[in-house]
Amino acid sequence: MLENSFSSMSKRMKSSIIRELLRDTGIVSLISFGGGAPDPETFDREVLAEISKDVILNEYKFALQYGPTEGDPILKNEYIKVLKERKGINGLKPENLLITTGSQQALDLIGRIMLDTDSYVIVGHPVYLGAISAFKSYGPKFIAVDIEDDGFNIDQMEKEIKKLDQNKELSKLRFVYAVPNFDNPSGVTLSLEKRKALVDLSRKYNFMIVEDDPYGELRYEGERLPDLYEIAEGHNVLLLNTLSKVMSPGLRIGLIVGDSKIVAKAALGKQGVDLCTPGLTQRIAARYLQKGTIFERIKESVKIYRSKKNKMLDAIEKYVKIDGARWTRPDGGLFIWLELPKNFDTMELFEKAKKIGVAYIPGTAFYVDDRKSSAMRLSFCLPSEDEIEEGIKRIGHLLEIDR
């Protein structure tokens, strides 16, 4: 087959810079602040192992068989309970939920059912690149709005929306993509005021909000803020959730919550895409949620991650002695965003960093316009505290040499 006989969609696909950068590093002593993978020691493996065995032995007619595209009914019921207890979302029915093969599939399905090549999507700058890669293959145009210490620059967002309106293109604005809790990569939390303002905008100009909340349960400081979905009472919001950061990413359990018509459309898309998410991993997740111990377990993870986060903040304070450097102090999640003065190019520095045994994600990965960046995303979830100290020390040295 000839190269030029690939589809136009395939030409829009771009490899994740994270996956490429972190591929086969092969350096044994490498300390990686790169991926967003949780600490595997937080996985409740003894309990999951027993559940898995029981589920295969006793529920094999479901767990090992084809299942409904919409998801395991038992898992959906358990998720409805969790959303009620933890987020105060009432009145959800099974038809408001679609179980997906990880959050990534939720993002892809939303792109699939909502985006055309003349559509617009508003995102933050910086923005989670997995979402961009999912949406991008459907060819929309991105409008990027600055992320400030309390989230989106809402004024700038409204200005952009008004521009679309003036150009008679408002109906092509499909949605705003938002990670209100401990955003990836910035670690920033959208303030209550701005949450309300965003929901108001969505009502005023009648666009959807895709609210991605993988980290909400991983709060280390401060009080929980209401989800956009709650504030909007479900109107015009699709809420995405996942068990990847609080149970296990290897189970690949994601969730879309929203209007039943949109959910049905996404399920129709899923039929063609993978028929159903594995019955085995869904039923394991369902039985695990049913035990009711997950939130005690998450408390333990929160302790571990809080301590790692503080360790990293202390280490940055101690070792990053660059005038003008600034970094976020996230209330939760997995990431710290470190911005250096403009003369640094963190993409250029990346290879040097790898040579001295430390990896991060260069900021450029998180901009839809591929701009140069003097920032880096530092994930504190996977390395040990000693590795965090040592890794940040190495970065500090590198910056000293390079400035």
Added chain:
Amino acid sequence: MLENSFSSMSKRMKSSIIRELLRDTGIVSLISFGGGAPDPETFDREVLAEISKDVILNEYKFALQYGPTEGDPILKNEYIKVLKERKGINGLKPENLLITTGSQQALDLIGRIMLDTDSYVIVGHPVYLGAISAFKSYGPKFIAVDIEDDGFNIDQMEKEIKKLDQNKELSKLRFVYAVPNFDNPSGVTLSLEKRKALVDLSRKYNFMIVEDDPYGELRYEGERLPDLYEIAEGHNVLLLNTLSKVMSPGLRIGLIVGDSKIVAKAALGKQGVDLCTPGLTQRIAARYLQKGTIFERIKESVKIYRSKKNKMLDAIEKYVKIDGARWTRPDGGLFIWLELPKNFDTMELFEKAKKIGVAYIPGTAFYVDDRKSSAMRLSFCLPSEDEIEEGIKRIGHLLEIDR
């Protein structure tokens, strides 16, 4: 969100008639010849339960974590061994393989990387509707070629290809979709002669073949025929495989084998689509294959299915007393295709059949032009032999009344 703001792709999506017809039938005594789900008693559940427990306890850092998009390296190695031993395919490297979330994802990814709205795809008539639904969302045009007792009408296929050539559209012919072993829905096997002819056509006119082989190991009579992939020595062929029919569909393990460049492109698509197939189900499959007992196990399944198939053929002989009715006698797989005289409409009959407690898939589901059909697909894998006898008896009565 307004209905008209769904994407153009979503407007091409069509619900699987199988899933809709078989949804919530709620009739306890219903005997279903509908789905293609394997008999759950063929699942090696005791062994899979132990493996699952071990994998979670001892390999949690892989099985419960994010994994490589390309698939579990251990599973890929095991698959390479299987393809060598069972199909005589030599020289495969890991980069020739992509693990997918079921075969359905393989079909979707192939559509994603190869199809545009001006592309052509050649399929059989009748054809597996899951493939059509995967390809259809990318908007290609389908050219349907009759399926005869020994597979594609190859002369008709060449005529259609020549037409494209005359219209200067040959370069838009992306691939022929083929299920050479025990085709779904017809049960027909592509003869050796026609396999060679198809590969010759693909060389002569330079198009790809997507060879889907979910049932190859389920042969009940006759000798194994070489795959198109073998005959073509891998040139211009993508071979699809799955563990769904021989291990468990609930694990959702599919496979694309082909040229490393195309496989890499499909992996790039998969990154955006679901990041990776669950580590847990992949590693369970890998460890199960490693035990080396699967082919002994399949022998047992083959005995069960052969007996069920013969039971169904006998029952049709006995109860379907309609002049002009004809049906396939498949050498393997899961389906018998029963064609009635043209005055029957099996879609119309379907509701009546359900009322008397038997379900099948109306033939119309398997035509890309949604034509009326007097055929039905009968799956013999899931019901017991007594149910097969009773169900075919009910169909026989219905036809007597209705003719």
